[in-house]
Amino acid sequence: MTPPRLDFWFDFASTYSYPAALRIGPLADEAGVAINFRPFLLGPIFKAQGWTSSPFNLYPAKGGYMWRDLERICADLALPFRRPDPFPQNSLIAARVALVGLQESWGEEFCLEIFRAQFGDGERIDDADAIGRILARLGIAAEPVLKVAQSDDNKRRLRDQTQEAERRGIFGAPTFITADDEMFWGNDRLERALRWAQRSI
């Protein structure tokens, strides 16, 4: 019997995607749900809403609250937390590399490492050098991976993935979508999304 599955849509620059990414593996194992990592870019979706930066920058009261809330959430989970500088980090190259890795064996570990480096250690993730260092830590030769990641084919795959996110009505991250198209938005909806996935096979 194939396990129920849940699509995990995220942008590497998304703050609440950090605790979601670090929580989803063990919770999904426990629930018997298979997770499909779907990195995409929020930027084009925000732009279509008229936003030229993260809403957390555009609306300072909401942004200030988010940082404090995220700090509390990470403390509860015993996850290290540092605020990225600048915020948001440009997540384009990380997302392209993740798409390559997710077709091979190291994609999920790469995604977790990007989140840990950025939000746990305060490292930049916004250029090829930074991504190369993170790949090296995982024992992966950076140069050939970056070359495939920056190929026209792979660039198109990320554009397609982002367009699919928009078509599905995704407006933020993390977003979880079950096999029967039920959408759950936010780290705080992860448990609920897993329960729905369990019921929907």
Place this chain on the structure above:
Amino acid sequence: MTPPRLDFWFDFASTYSYPAALRIGPLADEAGVAINFRPFLLGPIFKAQGWTSSPFNLYPAKGGYMWRDLERICADLALPFRRPDPFPQNSLIAARVALVGLQESWGEEFCLEIFRAQFGDGERIDDADAIGRILARLGIAAEPVLKVAQSDDNKRRLRDQTQEAERRGIFGAPTFITADDEMFWGNDRLERALRWAQRSI
């Protein structure tokens, strides 16, 4: 010993304030926390951010998700749910009357009844007649209450309350603030807010 207290800031038109209002009493009793009902108006705060309506109307993808999410949440709580028409309801008179009731003995029951009528039964709550009918159901003579509610003094109290909300950094509803000024936003943060309140005496 006085119990720890938690301020519960809400706008009657706010969708997620409905499950929060109906959940907060029993949960607070269990936690030994005293709740202070603080109705205010989100409209002026939204306007200051450049929004002329609810963000759920301005951003249709987010709005569509919210209605589905709220429906699921109410189903889990066995709370009846109907989408108000029009949305958002003008909550000005309801908030003014609530301020009167909260100085007397019937304020909290009135608040719950407004939420139930609007989101459970699909009643309008946006004019004096509608509020009068709801007061009558609670056995309260509407005319004298509405007169006090619409007095200059009481109008000023609601403006002051809304300005205090803005000054405290409130940008949405429901929002919970502990005695040591820790802020929690959203129905899904209610349990966390109560736990913080317990620790902060």
